Amino acid sequence: MEAAAEPGNLAGVRHIILVLSGKGGVGKSTISTELALALRHQGKKVGILDVDLCGPSIPRMLGSQGKAVHQCDQGWVPVFVDQEQSISLMSVGFLLENPDEAVVWKGPKKNALIKQFVSDVAWGQLDFLVVDTPPGTSDEHMATMEALRPYRPLGALVITTPQAVSVGDVRRELTFCRKTGLQVIGVVENMSGFVCPHCARLNSSSRLGRKHLYPLSHLTSSVPLDPELTRSLEEGRDFMQEFPKSSAFPALT
Ligand code: ADP
Numbered sequence: 658m659e660a661a662a663e664p665g666n667l668a669g670v671r672h673i674i675l676v677l678s679g680k681g682g683v684g685k686s687t688i689s690t691e692l693a694l695a696l697r698h699q700g701k702k703v704g705i706l707d708v709d710l711c712g713p714s715i716p717r718m719l720g721s722q723g724k725a726v727h728q729c730d731q732g733w734v735p736v737f738v739d740q741e742q743s744i745s746l747m748s749v750g751f752l753l754e755n756p757d758e759a760v761v762w763k764g765p766k767k768n769a770l771i772k773q774f775v776s777d778v779a780w781g782q783l784d785f786l787v788v789d790t791p792p793g794t795s796d797e798h799m800a801t802m803e804a805l806r807p808y809r810p811l812g813a814l815v816i817t818t819p820q821a822v823s824v825g826d827v828r829r830e831l832t833f834c835r836k837t838g839l840q841v842i843g844v845v846e847n848m849s850g851f852v853c854p855h856c857a858r859l860n861s862s863s864r865l866g867r868k869h870l871y872p873l874s875h876l877t878s879s880v881p882l883d884p885e886l887t888r889s890l891e892e893g894r895d896f897m898q899e900f901p902k903s904s905a906f907p908a909l910t
Contacts, residue, residue, distance in 0.1 A: 666731060667775065669782040670704065673810040675801070675839065678817065679826020681792040684847035685816045686714045687890060688880065688909075689789040692814065694900040695909035697743050701784035704735060707748035708771050708801055709791045710762065716750040718890045726751040732777035739897055747778045768800035775804035793826075794833040802837045812840035818848045843877035845908065851882040852904050878908035 667673070676692070678685040686709060693703045707715045716722045719738040726747070727734045735745035749770065762770075780786065788805070791797050802810075813834050817827040827844060834841050852858070883904035900906060 666777065666779055667786070667805075667808045670780055670786045670808065671784050673786045673788060673805060673808055674842065675788045675790055675805075675810055675813045677790055677794075677798075677813050677815050677830045677833070678792050679794075679830050681712060683792075683816050683818045684880070685709070685792065686712070686718065686789050687886070688814070688816050688845050688847060688905065689787050690715055690718045690890070691880075691900070691903060691905035692909050693744055693785075693787050694897070694903070695906070696785050696787075697739075697897075698900060698910060701743075702782065703744050704778075704780045704783045704786040705744065705746045705748075706774060706778070706786060706788045707746065707750065708774060708797065709789050710749050710767050710770065710797070711791060713748045713750035715746060715789060716748050719744070719746060721746060722750070724751060729779055731779035734779055745780065745783075747774060764796050767797050771797060771800045772804045775801070794829055798833065799837075802839065810839060812842035814842055815844045816847055817844060819846060845877070846879040848882040849879035852885065854884045880905045880908045 674692070676685055676689040686707070689705060689707075693705050696703045705715055705719075707713050709715075716724070716736075721736050721738050724736045726736060733747060735747040736751060738744045738746050788801065788810075790801055813830075815827055815830045815834070817824055831841060833839075881904050885902075886904055889899050889903070
């Protein structure tokens with residue numbers, strides 16, 4: 658895992674967005690992936706940095722599992738997930754022989770890898786870098802923020818679900834953002850309502866009952882639970898073609 662340190666590797670990145678969630682399983686990696694596809698759909702060049710070290714699921718979602726990361730003089734070359742090379746991806750999933758390996762790492766080792774990810778990946782010119790963070794607000798988040806601070810991240814997208822416990826967690830994320838000076842650019846309520854697998858009709862749920870839980874001004878969008886979306890991500894299908902039909906499309910574009 659040795660790569661040449663190159664502090665200027667993020668110099669060509671225009672905007673950095675961190676994706677946060679209070680706990681796992683709320684769809685943070687899904688929304689990170691769909692956000693990257695949405696930005697790409699708008700003609701942007703996008704990188705995804707997957708620092709969710711214990712659950713690196715983005716390579717699978719983008720059909721890039723098992724691809725190799727190469728080295729160049731500037732460090733690691735991220736994996737291009739599409740032919741046009743408009744989405745590049747770096748994930749610990751590309752570096753491990755056994756995907757369960759990172760789960761047993763201690764904090765300092767994780768933090769060192771996060772710092773290395775920030776300094777040693779040769780992104781080139783990007784409009785956006787989407788950073789998929791681990792769930793919660795741990796040392797790994799502090800390490801990520803410390804490493805990214807010199808590059809002035811644009812802000813954070815906080816992912817939650819309608820369940821009260823998750824909504825409670827989102828408030829901790831908002832506090833983390835406030836304390837670290839990270840602007841909240843939006844809250845996405847994922848799996849809010851559902852798309853009927855038979856008739857594809859959207860059954861939405863109202864957010865108004867939860868407005869006391871987090872400021873409604875932050876609640877920019879909601880994405881329904883859609884079995885088609887699960888399937889498409891599980892199978893890593895032709896995501897470029899399918900994205901405009903994704904139920905996350907209206908919320909993220
Ligand atoms: P996290 O990154 O928060 O742990 P994931 O993005 O890995 O969560 O999502 C957990 C599971 O839920 C995955 O199987 C994913 O496909 C599924 N999922 C996430 N969001 C949706 C959605 N809106 N509709 C259907 N399935 C979803």
